[in-house]
Amino acid sequence: MKRIIALTAACGLLLSAATAADDIIATAKSTGMFNTLTAALHAAGKTGRLKETGPFTVFAPSDAAFAKLPAGTIEELLKPENKEKLGKILDYHVLAGKVMAADVKTMMARTATGALLNIKVSGDTVMVSDAKVVKADVPASNGVIHVIDKVLLPPTTLSLLLMPPTNVRIIR
Numbered sequence: 001m002k003r004i005i006a007l008t009a010a011c012g013l014l015l016s017a018a019t020a021a022d023d024i025i026a027t028a029k030s031t032g033m034f035n036t037l038t039a040a041l042h043a044a045g046k047t048g049r050l051k052e053t054g055p056f057t058v059f060a061p062s063d064a065a066f067a068k069l070p071a072g073t074i075e076e077l078l079k080p081e082n083k084e085k086l087g088k089i090l091d092y093h094v095l096a097g098k099v100m101a102a103d104v105k106t107m108m109a110r111t112a113t114g115a116l117l118n119i120k121v122s123g124d125t126v127m128v129s130d131a132k133v134v135k136a137d138v139p140a141s142n143g144v145i146h147v148i149d150k151v152l153l154p155p156t157t158l159s160l161l162l163m164p165p166t167n168v169r170i171i172r
Contacts, residue, residue: 024050024058027140036066043078044087054142055098059128061151088113092154098143101136115154
């Protein structure tokens with residue numbers, strides 16, 4: 001428990017270096033926690049969008065979250081031939097509008113890809129799909145960043161087609 005408190009306090013100190021005068025990209029860069037994310041946004045050509053007026057809500061995977069991906073995944077996604085795929089993955093982390101922690105409830109939210117993102121609230125814990133929000137409400141001039149502990153992967157059309165509706169019982 002002491003480790004969690006210390007980690008949370010350290011994250012808070014790092015994130016307080018950013019001010020709401022900075023846009024999402026500048027805020028992410030200033031923390032030092034999102035080097036992989038900012039490199040990926042640059043490789044996918046998405047930095048310009050997150051410098052726009054917005055507002056945006058970004059569920060931002062930390063460098064530690066990217067490190068949990070299988071070996072070689074990041075390097076593969078950063079290749080120019082994977083720019084579109086990387087862009088879709090990154091867009092899946094972005095919502096139009098500014099959603100602060102106080103406004104979050106269990107809901108489905110539409111991402112920049114158009115896909116729905118499952119957000120669940122249980123007590124003080126907020127889950128975005130299977131990623132946990134570890135730091136909420138990092139302010140930016142054009143929105144807000146919520147730090148998550150995993151990289152979100154958008155559902156594919158095929159997986160949605162193979163997934164049975166929740167109200168249908170499969171009989172074999």
